[in-house]
Amino acid sequence: MSAVEKPGAPPNFWGDMPEEEYYASERVKNHQERFKTPHGTLFTQSWIPIEGPVKGIVCMTHGYGSDTGWMFQKISIAYAQWGYAVFGADLLGHGRSDGLRCYMGDMEKVAAAPLYFFKAMRDSEAYKDLPAFLFGESMGGAVTLLMYFQDPDGWDGLIFSAPLFVMPEPMKPSWWRLTAYGFLFGLADTWAVMPDNKMVKKAIKDPEKLKIIASNPRRYTGPPRVGTMRELCRVCAFFQENFEKVTIPFLTCHGTSDEVTAPESSTELYERAKSEDKTLKLYDDMYHSLVQGEPDENANRVLADMREWLDARSEKLFRSRTSS
Template identity: 40%
Template sequence: MGGAVALLLHRKDPTFWDGAVLVAPMCKISEKVKPHPLVVTLLTQVEEIIPKWKIVPTKDVIDSAFKDPIKREKIRKNKLIYQDKPRLKTALELLRTSISVEQSLSQVSMPFFILHGEADTVTDPEVSRALYERAASADKTIKLYPGMWHGLTAGEPDHNVHLVFSDIVAWLDHRSHLRRRQDRASMVPLAACTDRCGGRAAAADSPASPEPPRQAAAGGFLCGLTGRANHQQCRM
């Protein structure tokens, strides 16, 4: 549900993220596995009575998510990973969250990169396609990996994991370079900063000030253009 959490935060505050890398996100319930409305209604009627009952039928996620058998067994031996059926209340909350995210896919406006294995049976690749097609983002990318399962970054053979991380790093690196160029272009020159700061930050070749020397301030203050990426710090 990491993808769903990221999208919910973005919906609450569109400026919260500069961008997102979404690996097999569960942002919509596939029609192939969506429970019948009657079943949901019945379970909802008893969720407050038996919230912890493990009565929701599910397949073994570890067997379905981790393709590499050695890595799969390592995951299965990890005692910190919950491996039982989901409790009723948990399953219904996951369903409600997914439906809520699905209804707001068109509101997604941040840059994002979706990666999904075409052989994923945990979250349907069609879910990622739906996000890509509906999102309002001007900068959006999707890559589907033939034959790969759900655990792209941990459950695939090493050469597949390397390929996935290489794609992620390349996507981030390209946008980091663009961001740095934008930051450099928008930085305020020292002279302009001096003017804005009332002449307190004197240039190196300026005559000495007749005022008595001041003790350097412990902190600094921001001056220059508005915006967190465009601030230049001037010290007293």
């Protein structure tokens, strides 16, 4: 089941300009296709620099209810402008990929599907010798960390933007509610009946950007599904027990005023991971959406930190591989 786009909605967040013309103006080439995986068919996109050599590849995962298009791709386009080949896939149940809208009753499968696509891109002839990184925003951070645990030796680094590893108390579903639905032996798993905490309003600081993000015709706006909340609680508990198994270089960024994913998600990963190369960036008074939802001055500061971290590691890896 694919998303039904809302009638009358603008075709893109930038307006009516044809996609090819817009991407050319941003100095990137965009490609879209449906990609079959053992877990379902995904809608995928790539953003490739038009000019200059490619420094590495970055595989990006969006957050809950979102997709790889609309304003999430502002991050993808920025990374491509820095010289990286960027790939993204709408998660199962999201955007234009297969699945019941925003149902994620098996997070291991939700992670395995885009990982199948990302590995195909990473190992392709064009990119197999380049540094390869995973990027995850919000719930996409949880999916990204699950991908890392499924394929721990295939990546050179991880980048997180406000990842979901620890749920803030106001976002947690009540134990009694999950237990009550659990007594229905799975019949209620797909029901969209969990409390909706209006996450998008808690995520976006800039009111004009909130209007644009809220107008995404593919954004899921219904109540959370029972199985989705059950699984998010489960994987957050799993991360609490396995942060020490993270040994890869990573950068994690979080706003201190984030009410959607707790800043403790980033601080606990940083404190407990065994990685020798790890970086934590906390941004005072920033909300959840660090790039799409903050005023430009704040968003550019976050992007600059990401670029500095990524360039330093990709250049070091490239030198070591070409000299050996």
